[in-house]
Amino acid sequence: xxxxxxxxxxxxxxxxxxxxxxxxxxxxxxxxxxxxxxxxxxxxxxxxxxxxxxxxxxxxxxxxxxxxxxxxxxxxxxxxxxxxxxxxxxxxxxxxxxxxxxxxxxxxxxxxxxxxxxxxxxxxxxxxxxxxxxxxxxxxxxxxxxxxxxxxxxxxxxxxxxxxxxxxxxxxxxxxxxxxxxxxxxxxxxxxxxxxxxxxxxxxxxxxxxxxxxxxxxxxxxxxxxxxxxxxxxxxxxxxxxxxxxx
Numbered sequence: 001x002x003x004x005x006x007x008x009x010x011x012x013x014x015x016x017x018x019x020x021x022x023x024x025x026x027x028x029x030x031x032x033x034x035x036x037x038x039x040x041x042x043x044x045x046x047x048x049x050x051x052x053x054x055x056x057x058x059x060x061x062x063x064x065x066x067x068x069x070x071x072x073x074x075x076x077x078x079x080x081x082x083x084x085x086x087x088x089x090x091x092x093x094x095x096x097x098x099x100x101x102x103x104x105x106x107x108x109x110x111x112x113x114x115x116x117x118x119x120x121x122x123x124x125x126x127x128x129x130x131x132x133x134x135x136x137x138x139x140x141x142x143x144x145x146x147x148x149x150x151x152x153x154x155x156x157x158x159x160x161x162x163x164x165x166x167x168x169x170x171x172x173x174x175x176x177x178x179x180x181x182x183x184x185x186x187x188x189x190x191x192x193x194x195x196x197x198x199x200x201x202x203x204x205x206x207x208x209x210x211x212x213x214x215x216x217x218x219x220x221x222x223x224x225x226x227x228x229x230x231x232x233x234x235x236x237x238x239x240x241x242x243x244x245x246x247x
Contacts, residue, residue: 001029001030001209002026002027002028002029002030002207002208002209003028003029003030003031003032003207003208003209004019004023004026004028004030004031004032004205004206004207004208005032005034005117005153005190005205005206005207005208006019006031006032006033006034006190006193006205006206007033007034007035007036007060007119007154007155007156007190007191007192007193007205008034008035008036008060008155008156008158008191008192008193008194008195009033009036009037009038009041009047009051009192009193009194010036010037010038010039010040010041010062010192010193010194010195011037011038011039011040011041011042011043011044011047011084011194012040012041012042012043012047012193012194012195012203012220012225012243013041013042013043013046013047013225014220014221014222014224014225015193015194015203015218015220015222015225016047016050016193016194016203017050017220018203018218018219018220018221019193019203019205019216019218019220020050022216022218026207028207030055030056031054031055031056032054032055032056032057032110032117032153033051033054033056033057033058034057034058034060034117034118034119034153034154034155034156034190035057035058035059035060035061035062035063035106035119035155035156036060036061036062036063036119036155036156037051037057037060037062037063037103038062038063038066038084038088038103039060039062039063039065039066039077039080039081039084040062040077040080040194040195040235040239041080041194041195041225041229041239042225042228042229042232042235043228044066044084044087044088045087045088045095045099047194048088048099048102048103049095049099051102052098052099052102056110056117057106058106058107058108058109058110058117058118058119058125059103059106059107059108059119059126060119060126060155060156061119061120061126061127061156062077062081063103063106064126065078065081066081066084066085066088066103067100067103067104070082076236076238076239079234079235079236080234080235080236080239082234083232083234083235086234088100108125108126109125111149114149114150114151115149115150115151115152115153116148116149116151116152116153117152117153117154118152118153118154119154119155119156120154120155120156121144121152121154121156121187122144122147122148122152122187123143123144123147128144128156129156129157130144130154130156130157130163130187130189131157131159132159132161132169132171134163134169135163135167135168135169138167141163141165141167144187145165145185145187148165148185148186148187150185151181151185151186151187151188152185152186152187152188153187153188153190153206154187154188154189154190155189155190155191155192156189157189157197158191158192158195158196158197158198159189159191159197159198160172160189160190160191160192160198160204160206160215161174161175161188161189162175162179162186162187162188162189163186163187163188163189164184164185164186165184165185165186166184171198172191172204172215172217175215177214177215177216177217178212178213178214178215179212179213180211180212180213181211181212181213182211188206188213190204190205190206191204191205191206191215192204193205195242195243196246197242197246197247198246199245199246199247200217200246201219201222201243201244201245201246202217202218202219202220202246203217203218203219203220204216204217204218205218222243222244223244225240225243226240226241226243226244227240228240229243
C-alpha cells in the first residue's frame with residue numbers, strides 16, 4: 001500500500017493542492033498528516049476542509065494554539081494565529097463549527113504497529129523540536145530514541161531528513177531522496193508542505209510503500225501564496241518573504 005505522510009501545511013492552499021495532485025498521479029491509497037494544518041498561511045479554512053478528507057491527522061502546536069492560546073509563539077506567529085481564529089469564526093456557522101470540532105478531536109499521537117506518528121518528538125509530541133544539529137547532543141537523542149518503537153515519523157522543524165539511533169542525520173539530497181527502513185531505529189522528518197525551511201521552496205512530503213520511503217518535492221505557485229499574505233493586514237509580510245526563500 002502506498003501511503004503519503006505529510007506535515008506542516010500551515011494554511012498554504014496552493015502547496016497543498018499541488019501535493020494532492022501529485023498524490024493522485026501516484027495512486028496514493030492513504031494520507032496521514034502530522035499536524036500544523038493552520039498557522040502562518042492565508043487559507044486555513046480551505047486547508048482544514050481538505051485535511052478532513054485525509055485518512056488520519058494529528059494535532060500540531062499551531063492547531064492547538066488556534067484552539068487555546070499561542071503561548072511561547074513569536075509575535076508574527078501569534079498574530080497569524082489570532083487572524084486564523086477570525087477566519088475560523090467567520091462565515092457559515094455549521095461549517096465553522098465542523099472545522100473547530102475537527103481540530104479539537106485531533107489526537108497528539110498515532111501508532112500503527114512499529115510506527116509512531118508525532119508532530120514534534122516521541123518525548124514531547126506537540127512541542128519538542130529535533131533539529132539536524134541535535135546529532136551533537138547525544139543525551140537528547142538517546143532519550144528520544146528510547147521512546148521510538150522502531151520507526152518514528154515527525155514534522156515541526158520543517159527540515160526533512162532521517163535521524164539514525166547512532167547519532168547520524170541525512171538530508172533527502174544525501175539519501176538521493178530514497179531510504180529503506182531496516183532493523184535499526186530511525187526518526188524520519190517528512191518536511192513541510194506549506195513552509196519548507198531547508199532552502200528549497202518546493203513543498204515536501206514522503207511516500208511510504210512497505211519499507212521503502214521516497215521524499216517528494218513539488219513545485220507550487222509560491223508567489224501566489226506570498227501575494228495573498230502581503231494583502232492581509234493580519235499576517236506579517238515576513239511570512240510571505242520566507243516562502244520565497246524556503247526559510
